[in-house]
Amino acid sequence: MATLDLVLVLVVAVVVSSWLGRLLPLVATPLIQIALGAAMGRLGVDAVRIDPELFFVLFLPPLLFLDGWRFSGRELLQRAGPIASLAIGLVLVTVLCVGPALAALMPGLPLVATLALVAVLSPTDAIAGIALLRGVPLARRILRIVEGEALLNDASALICLHFVLLLGSAMAPTGPTLLAQLAWVGGGGLAIGTGVAMVLLSVKNAVSARLGETTATQILISLLMPYAAYHAAVALGASGILAPVAAGMVMGRWELGGTALPLTRLRRAAFWETLEFTLNGVIFVLLGEQLPRIVAQAAADLPANGLAGAWRLVLVTLVAWAALTLIRLAWVTAMALWHDRRQLRGACTRVRVLTILAMTFSGVRGAVTLAAALALPIVLPDGATFPSRNLVVAAAAGVILTSLVIANIALPLLARRIAAAATEGDDDTLRAARLRAAAAAMAAVEHAAEQRGGRADGEGQPWDEASATILSSYRARLDRLGASAGAAGAGDGREAAERDLRIAALHAERAEVAAMVAERLIDDETARLLLRELDGQEAALDY
Structure with missing residues (x-):
């Protein structure tokens, strides 16, 4: 099938998923999109061949840019502790603890493979998680923390993945070199993204002041900005993940100044909402279409990995999901106890426990995890073949599906049991x-x-x-x-x-x-x- 026809089929599937989501309000839209993707494969749609590098560059910069655009700097400052704890601390602890544990439980899996698997599984999905939490009467503070975590842990998890791939190759830096590279990747990515956004916005404002503002041009500039930030950062050896996030935060702060025409802001917001829904939908449809092939390839690789039988793939998926959920539950519980050290009794204790469970199950994996998994390189930086890549991608897809199904069942049940929570005015x-x-x-x-x-x-x-x-x-x-x-x-x-x-x-x-x-x-x-x-x-x- 021609590329254009394939794109049209994917977009049609996303549109149909939206209609089905309205007909089936109890089923999360990503699950419907995965099912439609699987149906596409059954109905004879030609297999989609995914170039990992192209897939990563095409999908992630605009999604990360939009995350930064929507994120409130004031919210970050007000709730910096819990957001940083979840978005950075939990990601690091998850990678360092769950990765080696999976390698120990599954001797056939190399450590670099399990670390990469956990790194791509660390970020939570902002759209799916918040959508599933809408029916849960949680306090506004809790919702903002969960949203802030989902918006920021993409960057921290993908930076962890970057260093996992480096450490898994013969080119791994050590000592001061590693620390210097880490500082440049993080700080340089933020600085480059901020600089690119400020330059583009300054040029755009100067041209608009002289020649007038054209809505279509303004929208195109906002679309080009994340890709410009990404490529500039990559070209200079900094983080191509943090750069679009920083550019998005600059864009969000600039927009609040109200310098653009009202019609431009309205149309630009509508464009980005459509683009976000389309990109996320296409990613999940592709997951459904790719899932049978991913599982088949992983099952074929299992004997080479020392794992007897395809059931071990299911075991790896369930163990990874359980480990991620348990460590998240422990982390959220410790964070809640640290925030409020008073002993709660009666109904308040029940509400607190149910709130912790809701925060735990809201950590679903989604578009960024899938994009990172499918974008895993076939070879490591030193030229060696990435070990057990098919198994890592299959396990990541399985955890995404499992987390969505469990959250789709658990969160509505929790919503019925949480009595009333403060709305904080x-x-x-x-x-x-x-x-x-x-x-x-x-x-x-x-x-x-x-x-x-x-x-x-x-x-x-x-x-x-x-x-x-x-x-x-x-x-x-x-x-x-x-x-x-x-x-x-x-x-x-x-x-x-x-x-x-x-x-x-x-x-x-x-x-x-x-x-x-x-x-x-x-x-x-x-x-x-x-x-x-x-x-x-x-x-x-x-x-």
Whole structure:
């Protein structure tokens, strides 16, 4: 089958998976996509030949860039301890403990193979995990920690994989050389990604200021940014994983400044949401399509690995999943006890235990794990053949499938048993932000109306009438939000005057949102929600 036809078939499968997900709400969408991929193989779709290096470069930079884009720097600072504990500490402990344990339990598997397997299994899936947690009434703090972990552990796990492959070859660095290389890979990747993003954004802003802004061009620049950061970092020997993450964080911070046109932000957000869903969906569909072949190749390699019988592949998968789950359970429990050392009794103790279990089972493996597994090199850096590669890929695919199935069953059961958890004032924070933005908008409208209205020649009358109409709508909003703004005026104004005043009000609201972010009164997620609402209102004025 031609490449174009194959791409179209994969995209159609992703679309169908979305429809089936709505028809089967109790089944996680990745499971449906895996099943569709398996069906594709049964229906005679030509086998997909995956180039590991191309697969890695094509899928991972944009997904990691989007992770960084969405991540809130304020959330990172507020919850740096638990997020770093899970995203870095748990990954390192998992690789160093589970990898050698699997090698000891499975003598036929080389240590480099088990370490690589655990490294690709360490990152959790942000999209699947958060989607499965939506029905679980957890505190906002817990959800943010789980999300922050999933957004950051991709980079730490893939850096671990990079050094596992180096240490498994004859070219492995030692001593100070290893530490220097580690510092450059990590710090250099962050610095290069940040620098690339700042340069591209500066050039883009300068060109837009001179020639005007084109929405399509802005979207294409955002698409090119993760690949530019990745290739620049790889060319300089730094981390091609951290560079897109850093570029994404710069992009997210720049976007909150509100320099782009509202329509550009809306369309760019829609584009990236579509791209994310498509890439993740294609990865899971490919997993389903590749799974029978992966298992067959791994089973054929089992005798060479000293493992008698294909059932050992199932054993490796189950042992790896159980080890990952148990060490995650122990780590989350220790972290929870460290956070709150008070002895909890009765219902509170039950809620705490169920919350720990929910955090444990939410650590599903997904797109990044599969992309890293399929992208494992056929040869090590020194030219030697990667040992037991097929078995590692098959075990990784099995753990992904197992974690998704178990989480799809366990989390809904836990959701029914968790009584009520604190929401930490999410609604109050959002309402207070809207109140402050609305007050700033009213002040801007009154100021603009005073400048244009109140003239003796009668030309100011439309502006007075328009301001009365707009102020009426804002006072009604304040009343709905529970604030008293006095009596509302009414009247009809001219369309042009009303539009200009509404735009002035929206600009004032947007500036107030940026000020609240700078004052750390709201987090980045709340700011993006408010900005999207304002962008939608301003874009609607143009139609």
